[in-house]
Amino acid sequence: PSDGGSSSGSESSKDSSRCSTPVLDADRHERLREKMRRRQDAGDKWFSLEFFPPRTANAAVNLISRFDRMGAGGPLFIDVTWHPAGDPGSDKETSSMIIANTAVNYCGLETILHMTCCNQTKDDITGHLQKAKRLGLKNIMALRGDPIGEEWEEEVDGFNYAVDLVKHIRNEFDDYFDICVAGYPKGHPEAESYEADLRHLKEKVLAGADFIITQLFFRSETFLKFMKDCQAIGITCPIIPGIFPIQGYHSLRQLVKLSKLEVPQEIKDVIEPIKDNDAAIRNYGVELAVSMCRELLDSGMVHGLHFYTLNREVATTDVLKRLGIWKEDPRRPLPWAVSAHPKRRVEDVRPIFWASRPKSYIYRTQEWDDFPNGRWGNSSSPAFGELKDYYLFYLKSKSPREELLKMWGEELTGEESVFEVFTCYITGEPNKNGHKVTCMPWNDDPLATETNLLKEQLEKVNRRGILTINSQPNINGKPSTDPIVGWGPSGGYVFQKAYLEFFTSSEIVMALLKVLKKYELRVNYHIVNVKGQNITNAPDLQPNAVTWGIFPGREIIQPTVVDPVSFLSWKDEAFALWIEQWAKLYEEESPSRMIIQYIHDNYYLVNLVDNDFPLENCLWQVVDDTFELLNSPTQE
C-alpha cells in the first residue's frame, strides 16, 4: 500500500497518536506536569487548593459541595492531605483516599493525594499506591510524615525520608504518577542547615519528583530567595509557593506551632490587638496574602500559587478574585461535568436523564471499561451499577430530614400537595408554610440557569400535575461562548432539541398519547411506569442526539442523547427516589407516605423530544392540547 509519499512537511500520518474520540479539551488528555508546563509556556497564571480530610460523614458531604463550588473557579489541581492516625488509605468516607477519589471521579478535579512514609512498611505503601492508581488518582505528594514520639530514629529497612518514597514510587510504578515533593523556604526545622535541606530537596528531584510545593511563608522575599538558591544548585523543576491566608488567630497559632515557623513581628503587631475580632483578622489576612501574591507574580518567577485553604472557602476565594485569577465565567468543555479518571478521558456522550445527578451516573458506570459512543444498546455495552447509591455520602442530600420536611411538607394531604412542592421548586416562591423549596429528590441544587428560561411554562404545567424533573429549551446555533447554554471551544455553535421529562398520572398519559398522534415524527416519546411497561415511538432503539456542537476544525460533538436503553435504567432510579428520598421521611403507614407510594406505583415517567429544533418548541403545545382534551366534555 502507498504511504502517501508525503511524510515530509509538518504532519506525519503514520505514527499519529490521535485518540479515537474528538479531542475537545487538551486538558483531559494531559498529565498534571504537562498542564503546568503548558500554562507556564502560555503565560497563564494558575492556582491550586489544599484540603484536609473531614472528620465526619456530614462534613464530607459539605466538603464535596465545596469542591464543586471552588472547582468552578478553575484550580489547576487540588490536593488532599494524609493523616496517618486517621486510617487515610481506608474505604471510610472520611479517609484521604476516598476524599481524593471523590474529587477526581465525581468532581472532575485534577487531584494530588498526599502520602507519608515513615513508620510504614513497603507493602503498606505499595498497597496504598495500587489502590490510588485503581481509583484513577494520578498524582502523589511524597512526604516523610511526622515520626511517632519525640525522637527521630532511622529505621533500617523502612522509609526514613521522602526521597525513599519518591524512589519507591518510581521503582514500583515507573512513570505512572506525577510526583510532588515539599520544599522549605526557611529550611526544614529538623535539617542540619538551610544548605543541607536544599541538597535534600535536590535529591528528591533527582529521584524523580516532577515539581515542588513549598511550606507556607510570610514574606515574598523568603520564597524568591529560596527559589534562586534552588536554581543555583541546579533544581529546574517548577517550584510552587504555598500561600496561607491568615483566617483567624487560633488557626495561625496552631499552624505556627506545628510547622515551627516564626511569625514576623510586624504581623504579630497587627494581629495581637485584634485577636478576638475574626472578621478583622480575616480581612487583614486577605490583604496580606493579596499583596504577597502580587509581589510573587510580579517577580516573573512565579506562575502558580498554592493555597492552604484550611477547608474554608471565603478567604482563599477573596484573594483569588482580587488577584484576578479566579475564573469568573468558567468555560464548560462539555455540557456536563467531566470526570478526571484516566479511563473516562474518552467519555464524550451521556444520556440526558442524569443531567441533575451526574455523580450518580458516574457511580453507576464506574465499573465500565468502555464508554459507549452514544449507544447503550448493543450486547457489548456494560450494564449500569446497582441502585445502592442512596447510601453513598456524595449522593446524600445536603439538607437534613427536618429541612426536607419543611420544604416538601410535614404532612401531605393529596397528590395536589405534591404538585405544590414541584411548583414551588420551579418558581422559587415559598410554600404555604413559608419555606422555599431549594432541592428535590431528583435535583439537589436550585433550578439551573438554563431551566430558568422555561420557568413560566414549567410553573403552569407542574401546577396541573405534569411533575417535571428535567428539561432543556431548543437552541438553534448559539455561539459556543454563550454564557448560559455555551460549551466547548470558542468559535463554535451549539444546538439543542427541546426536552421535557416528567412524572404524571395514567389519566394524563392516556390523553397525551392521543395528542401525540398529531405530532408523530416531530415528537419522540418514551413513557414508562415503575413496572417497566413502556410505550415509545423511537425507531429501532436508536439514541436521539439532543445536544450537539459544531466547532472549527473538528468533528461534530454530541455530548447528550436521549437513549431508549439507558432510560430503563434511569427509570428504576427515578422511581426509587420517590421512596428513598421522599416517602421515607414519613412514618410507615402514614397518609403522607401512602400518597408518595401511590404516585410511585401509579404514575408514569415520560420524556418528550421536539425534533424540529429550528422551530418554536412545540412541547408546551403538546401539554396544552392534552389538558384541552382532558377538559373537553366529550372525551372520546
Next chain:
Amino acid sequence: PSDGGSSSGSESSKDSSRCSTPVLDADRHERLREKMRRRQDAGDKWFSLEFFPPRTANAAVNLISRFDRMGAGGPLFIDVTWHPAGDPGSDKETSSMIIANTAVNYCGLETILHMTCCNQTKDDITGHLQKAKRLGLKNIMALRGDPIGEEWEEEVDGFNYAVDLVKHIRNEFDDYFDICVAGYPKGHPEAESYEADLRHLKEKVLAGADFIITQLFFRSETFLKFMKDCQAIGITCPIIPGIFPIQGYHSLRQLVKLSKLEVPQEIKDVIEPIKDNDAAIRNYGVELAVSMCRELLDSGMVHGLHFYTLNREVATTDVLKRLGIWKEDPRRPLPWAVSAHPKRRVEDVRPIFWASRPKSYIYRTQEWDDFPNGRWGNSSSPAFGELKDYYLFYLKSKSPREELLKMWGEELTGEESVFEVFTCYITGEPNKNGHKVTCMPWNDDPLATETNLLKEQLEKVNRRGILTINSQPNINGKPSTDPIVGWGPSGGYVFQKAYLEFFTSSEIVMALLKVLKKYELRVNYHIVNVKGQNITNAPDLQPNAVTWGIFPGREIIQPTVVDPVSFLSWKDEAFALWIEQWAKLYEEESPSRMIIQYIHDNYYLVNLVDNDFPLENCLWQVVDDTFELLNSPTQE
C-alpha cells in the same frame, strides 16, 4: 449488576441487535428477500432490471454508466446474466462476475448474479460462489443453463437441474445467499408437461429458493394463471413477472427462437407491417408493455416487475416512467453514493476529496475491513490502496482521446490555456474551438447541481488561476428533503461548511498564506505540493466535519469530513491525474505536455473550509483579498 428489572414492555435492552453505527437507511442492512417483503407489506410497487455482460471493455464502461443512470430510478435490484461460453467467472472486465461486482461495489446496486450449472463440476461452481461471496455479492439466480449439443443427457455426478444448484448453494453456503429461480408461465419447453414443470418449480422452492422470476410472456393472463397455479400447489414465495418490452423486430425474433416461445398473432399482425421502422416498433413495444404491466399491477397479485432490458435504456425507462414507478426524485440516504458490499454497510463517513471520484475511493479502500468513524489517523486505520486505478475500466474516462483533446486543447500555449479549460468546464460555454468541456481529469461528469450554486464565483477565480476541482456552499439547516442539497430521512435538517479545493501557483499560495492569517480560526486550510510539503493550521490532525444532518430520533450523522491524513493520499491521486489523464494525451517532450508537467511539479493543492457556516461564505473574500494583495504595488 441490575438488569433494570424492566424487560417487560416493548423493548428488551439485553439482546438488542442494534448495530454500532446510526441506522439511517434500513435498506443497507436488509437482505434482498427482506427488502422485497418490506416493500410488499408497505404496498410499494417496485421494479428490477436485467442486463447481460458486454462484449468489449468500452462497452463495459458504457454499461457501468448505464447502471449509474438507471440506478437513479430506484430499481430494487439488477441482475447480470451468465454466459458459460464467455468465461463468466473470470477477472476479465467483461465477465459476468466482474460486471456484477462493479454493480454492487461501485454503483451501490443490489445485484443478483446468474449462475448456470450444467456441464460444470461441483468444484467449479463452489469456486464461483466463493468468489462471488468474497466480492460482496449476496444473491444468486440458480439456473440449469443450456446443454451443449442438441440432446440432453443427465450426468451421473454433475448438476443436471437448477434444483441441484439450489441444494448445493444451501449445503455449502447455508443461508448466506438469497436464491432466485426461474419460472416458466408457459412451462419449460423441455418439460413433459405444464404440470410437471410446476412440480419442478416447487422442488426448487422447497430446496431453498427465496423467490421466482419468470420467463417473458406476452399476455397478462398467462402470468396470472401461472401464479394461481403456483399458489394452488403451495408455492408461497414471491413470483416476479419478467417483462420484455419489444424494442425491435430482430431482437424479438432472436429471443423467441431462443426461448421457444410463440408470439401471439395479434402482436405479429402489428409488427410485421412496421418491421423496418425501429421507432414505430419500440413505441408499440412500450405501449404493449405499459398496458400489460398495468393489468398485472391492477390484479393486486403483483408487487414487482422484472425488466429484460437487453442492455438498453430508453424503452424500459419509458415504460417505468409511464407506470409511475421510476423514482423521479431519488432521495439520497447520504450525500455520497453508498456501496452495496455487506462489509461497507457500516460505512458512514468519507473524506470530501473523492466527492467526484467515489469509485476511486471505493477501489482504494476495498481491502479495508473496518471503516473509520471519521478518523483516518490512528495507527489501526488501514492504508489506502495503490494508485493503479487509471487502468480500471470503471474509472476510465467515458470520452476517447480525440474528444478529450478537443475539450482540453490540441495544443496548450501556456498556463493560461489551462485556466481557460477549467473556466469553460465551470461556465458550460464552448472553448475557443467551439467544444464544450464536459469533463475534467478530476471529474468525469458535468458540474453538479450543487456546484452550480457557486458558478459565478468559480468562474471568476478559475480565470485567474485558482483551478478549482471540488467545492460546496455553506448550508445552515435546510430541510433534508431539499431537492439539491437534501439527503437522509424526511423531517431532518442538513448543514454544510463551505469548502473550496483548487490547484494554484506558489506565487498565489504565498499571498494566500498572508491573507489567511486574518482568517485564523475561521478558515482551516491544508496546502500541499506534489513532494508532500504541507502547510496547515488544522488542530492535531483532527478531521473537520463539513457535511452533517440532524434527524428525528437519531444521532447526528456526519457523512463528509475534511481529514488531514487522507488528504495526503488524495494529494497523490489528484496530482497524478494531471499526468495520467492530461499530459499523456500529448507527445512526450511536446510543449503541451511540458506545460502540464510544469503545473504538476510546481503548483500546490489547497483546500479551505469556512467554519462559520451560519454566516456568509468568506472563502470568496479570502480569494479576493489574495488577488488584491498580489496586485498591490507594495506587496507586503
